[in-house]
Amino acid sequence: MTNSSIITGESLLYLTDNQLRQGIEAMFFAYRGFTADPDKILEEYGYGRAHHRAVHFINGSPGTTVNNLLTILGVTKQSLNRVLRTLVDDMMVEVKIGVRDKRERHLYLTENGNELQERLSAAQSNRMRKAFKNAGPNAVSGFKTVLEAMMDPELNKIYSKLREEGK
Amino acid sequence: MTNSSIITGESLLYLTDNQLRQGIEAMFFAYRGFTADPDKILEEYGYGRAHHRAVHFINGSPGTTVNNLLTILGVTKQSLNRVLRTLVDDMMVEVKIGVRDKRERHLYLTENGNELQERLSAAQSNRMRKAFKNAGPNAVSGFKTVLEAMMDPELNKIYSKLREEGK
DNA sequence: ATAATAAGTCAGTCTTGTTGACATTGTAAG
DNA sequence: CTTACAATGTCAACAAGACTGACTTATTAT
Numbered sequence: 001m002t003n004s005s006i007i008t009g010e011s012l013l014y015l016t017d018n019q020l021r022q023g024i025e026a027m028f029f030a031y032r033g034f035t036a037d038p039d040k041i042l043e044e045y046g047y048g049r050a051h052h053r054a055v056h057f058i059n060g061s062p063g064t065t066v067n068n069l070l071t072i073l074g075v076t077k078q079s080l081n082r083v084l085r086t087l088v089d090d091m092m093v094e095v096k097i098g099v100r101d102k103r104e105r106h107l108y109l110t111e112n113g114n115e116l117q118e119r120l121s122a123a124q125s126n127r128m129r130k131a132f133k134n135a136g137p138n139a140v141s142g143f144k145t146v147l148e149a150m151m152d153p154e155l156n157k158i159y160s161k162l163r164e165e166g167k
Numbered sequence: 168m169t170n171s172s173i174i175t176g177e178s179l180l181y182l183t184d185n186q187l188r189q190g191i192e193a194m195f196f197a198y199r200g201f202t203a204d205p206d207k208i209l210e211e212y213g214y215g216r217a218h219h220r221a222v223h224f225i226n227g228s229p230g231t232t233v234n235n236l237l238t239i240l241g242v243t244k245q246s247l248n249r250v251l252r253t254l255v256d257d258m259m260v261e262v263k264i265g266v267r268d269k270r271e272r273h274l275y276l277t278e279n280g281n282e283l284q285e286r287l288s289a290a291q292s293n294r295m296r297k298a299f300k301n302a303g304p305n306a307v308s309g310f311k312t313v314l315e316a317m318m319d320p321e322l323n324k325i326y327s328k329l330r331e332e333g334k
Numbered sequence: 335a336t337a338a339t340a341a342g343t344c345a346g347t348c349t350t351g352t353t354g355a356c357a358t359t360g361t362a363a364g
Numbered sequence: 365c366t367t368a369c370a371a372t373g374t375c376a377a378c379a380a381g382a383c384t385g386a387c388t389t390a391t392t393a394t
Contacts, residue, residue, distance in 0.1 A: 142309020
């Protein structure tokens, strides 16, 4: 129950245990909301969040390799492979053998995969758009700043890289 | 690949698909960081995130009932019971039969449980404190505003209630 | 007395993660 | 050219943590 005071550039920011606690709980509840809408759609297809993540990052980096995806998702190849196999079997993802290095498999969304991705993205983006709209532009930049500071340095690198690629 | 423009109270906020996408990815990577530190501690005890959540909310609302916890955590009683049973067996949580209503079980952290909670809380709060410090006070309020707007209305009610209780 | 509530339990299923071992194919280095 | 390494895939086994459904026990409320 001790309080901690922190000196920032401009002002003195008192971060009480309760403020930090509220931040923790906000993350917990917000993440639940964040995943709620896509989860409903995924259920229709018999997919889970792992499928969503794979589809999301393949869409964002078409032609990415299995190894790349492994790094971004932070799971084992066995775990990813299970998900990827069902997506390929269901004609959601297309696998192309690398030209320069024939060991590599490059991943692309098929037309079906794109359709699924767009449905998932629309659901998740809608909620985020509403949240952003409600909170206003200043809040949005604050939101991103805090989240970036909360990532592991490694993950932040990956995130920044993806951010650059996407304009 | 369409852009959406939103008019806020003060200014015109252009929310491109890429901005929304970045928000989504920020949530994904930040949540990973958010859970990384406590996960390491939990491993020592052979616990998982489910145990963490239970301990967290029992600490925040000592004497809460099983049903309350069920509502906050949003899981089935079978799922919660499994976790709660191990915590009770390990002397982390104490169960007291209700005085007014003897059907109810009121949950409290034991001394051991409190110790665990403090370790977990310290790890998670440290990261959040650093993130808050890095981002500055304005960013912190923006962070909370967006997260609150992102919760389901139901969850927001629970969150607000907990916020009031905790001063 | 009967119905509803709070909690616990048993059994079975599913997703998603893990390890470990091994095979295949292709690239790179000596 | 052979040997080592790398990228991928696969088999098996296991565990956490979620779910459903059915059922019990104790207690309270009608």
